[in-house]
Amino acid sequence: MNILTFDVEEWFHLLDFDATRTEAEWGKYEVRIHENVDRILDILERTNTKGTFFIIGWIAKTYPDVVRKIAEKYQIGCHTMNHQLVWQQSREEFRKDVETGVKMLEDITGKKVESFRAPGFSIRESEAWAFEILSDLGIKYDSSIFPAHHAHGGMPSFPKAAPTILSYQGHEMKEFPVCFKTIAGKHIVFSGGGYFRLFPYPLIKKWHTDITDYTDNYLLAYIHPRDLDGGQPMLEGLPLARKFKSYVGCKGAASKLERWLNDFSFTDISRATKKIDWTQAQRFEL
Numbered sequence: 001m002n003i004l005t006f007d008v009e010e011w012f013h014l015l016d017f018d019a020t021r022t023e024a025e026w027g028k029y030e031v032r033i034h035e036n037v038d039r040i041l042d043i044l045e046r047t048n049t050k051g052t053f054f055i056i057g058w059i060a061k062t063y064p065d066v067v068r069k070i071a072e073k074y075q076i077g078c079h080t081m082n083h084q085l086v087w088q089q090s091r092e093e094f095r096k097d098v099e100t101g102v103k104m105l106e107d108i109t110g111k112k113v114e115s116f117r118a119p120g121f122s123i124r125e126s127e128a129w130a131f132e133i134l135s136d137l138g139i140k141y142d143s144s145i146f147p148a149h150h151a152h153g154g155m156p157s158f159p160k161a162a163p164t165i166l167s168y169q170g171h172e173m174k175e176f177p178v179c180f181k182t183i184a185g186k187h188i189v190f191s192g193g194g195y196f197r198l199f200p201y202p203l204i205k206k207w208h209t210d211i212t213d214y215t216d217n218y219l220l221a222y223i224h225p226r227d228l229d230g231g232q233p234m235l236e237g238l239p240l241a242r243k244f245k246s247y248v249g250c251k252g253a254a255s256k257l258e259r260w261l262n263d264f265s266f267t268d269i270s271r272a273t274k275k276i277d278w279t280q281a282q283r284f285e286l
């Protein structure tokens, strides 16, 4: 099963970087979200593919037309209101950030928001409390877990990358974790972000074809509008390694995504969950 997801944010919504940390900075940068979302919608249209869009509440508040356009045909999920790392927030801050983002999206679309992804996959074991809050706020499907060590999060104790019933103090959540391939001890997340942009398509296709070697035939792709934007400006002051990771391969990524969606069949979370026999799914207690 291949699941396609997007984190809808601007090209400058990089985490853990002072010049782009809060709403106070975001107004200073060029607006590229319209053309970048249109590029994705065109690719989905041409390849007849569905995907789930995790949208930042700030994008919804600032450009409600973008959200309306996506919601006409695609599933909407929440990516918090203000795009902060979960482990940098208190429980109350996190609750408010998710609650405001969900409400913003529901008010614009008139549809219930039931899916969530944390910025930077930043729910670690020490933030398992987040699942109680998400469940309280009506979230049924989460896609915030990176089942290994990761720069902004990571849960190395998570079992295999597959749809999983998470339970935390009596609250249950259906989890769609990120998957990766381990090469020379490194976790290569070829299905999203920098690694997806870096590697040539034939390699991505091969790893995807080999997927039964390392997951239960499960792949989760995650793409940001900025990943496909070859014309975006470069943020000043990024350390060299982050500059490389943030901008490598943006120019060729849109055509790479289109080839991928032509070669493999992807679906969104709302359709995927109906096909999964959750009574047989892996369970993980936090």
Ligand SMILES: [Zn+2]
Pocket: 007, 009, 013, 079, 083, 118, 119, 120
């Ligand atoms: Zn994000």
